[in-house]
Amino acid sequence: MAKKVIVSEFIAEAALEAFGPAFEIRYDPALVDDPERLRLELAQADALIVRNRTRVDLDLLKAAPRLRVVGRLGVGLENIDLDACAEKGVVVRPATGANTQSVVEYVIGAMLVLRRGVFASSGNVLAGDWPRGPLGRxxxxxxxxxxxxxxxxIAQAVSKAARALGMSIAAFEPYLTPTDPAWSDVRPCGLEELLALADVLSLHVPLTQSTRNLIDAAALSKMKPGAVLINTARGGVVDEAALAAALRTGRLAGAAVDVFTAEPLDAAAAAVFKGCPNLILTPHIAGVTEPANARVSQVTVENVLQVLTDD
Incomplete structure (x- = not known):
């Protein structure tokens, strides 16, 4: 009997060819928005492949009695109940490292755009304006x-790229020992010290009870005036209303936000950012490029195959 693999979110389809004829593949990215149909599909499934929107919780696992492995197209695991998976004997395999370069380039690109402040001038120039004065600042x-x-x-890779641009690096990371090699050329700081020191603050933490609203109004008030903030980590780490207020008042010089408390971000939730200057908003795609999607898809398929073929 062919082993059945359900893919509920988008994947580079070429990667699925590695499963071969011994597997039945059900690829339907619409399943993420149809929980009842997903449960029906999972009734005879041996593997499930997801991104960040499919909720893999105990209720879903009860509908999948044969499930052996969940492959995550990415690294964040907030949408997967790891305790429930362990209870049911389901292995969870993230695609660690496969989208690192894409996130690094997003962070560096956003940082340069926010700091330089010139790349939205095409309309002015085409209209006959010549804003050299303001843009030259x-x-x-x-x-x-x-x-x-x-x-x-990912943060370590961002650090390496930023050093090549002549930046110095500081970090808050309470879970690394002082002798960890990651601290090479990186200044260790407490969070408050880091907020006061950073010209550019980039977030690289999961969403947990300790990181929820970590960057709130109080934290933003301690940041260096004129700093910029980049969040490619997780929605909920930043208080979005407080960030919008800091941008409107000029406390912060700019921000790039790729992740949001509610995703997909609807018009009502997005309204908090209305009128904010020097703001870049993107739909959770910092780690999603065509090359990264191919890498993530390949690694995920390999991870799932390893579990399903391990006798």
Whole structure:
């Protein structure tokens, strides 16, 4: 009997060819928005492949008595109940490292755009305006401090790229020992010290009880005036209303936000950001590029295959 694999969110379809004829593949990215149909599909499933929107909880697992493995197209596991999976004997395999480069380039690109402040001028120039004066007052990142909240693999890769631009790096990471090699060329800081020091603050932490609203109004008030903030971590780590207020008052010089408390972000939730200057909003795609999707998909399929073929 062929082993059945359900894919409930988008994947690079070419990667699925690695399963071969011994597997029945049900690829339907609409399943994430149809929980009842997903449960029906899972009744005879051996594996489930998801991104960040499919909720893998105890209720879903009860509908999948044969399930052996959940492959995560990415690294965040907030949508997967790890305790429930362990209770049911279901292995969880994230695609660790496969989208690191995409996130690094997003963070560096956003940082440069926010600091320079010139890349939205095409309309003015085409209209015959010539705003050299105001646009010539843009900033540089060379010589500035990049503050990292979290110093995992992605943050370390961001650090390496930022050093090449002449930045110095500081980080808040309470879970690394002082002798960890990750601290090489990185200044360790407490969170309050980091907030006051960073010209650019980039977030790289999961959403947990301790990180929810970690960057709230109080934290934002302690940031260096004129700093910029980049969140590619998880929605809920930043208080979105407080961030919008800090941008409107000029306390912060800019922000790039790729993740939100409610996703997909609807018009009502997005209204909090209305009128905020120097703000970049993107729909949770910092780690999603065509090359990254191919890598993530390949790694995920390999991870699932390893579990299903392990006798």
């Amino acid at each position: 843009g900033g540089e990142v060379h010589g500035q401090v990049l503050g990292l909240v979290g110093l995992g693999a």
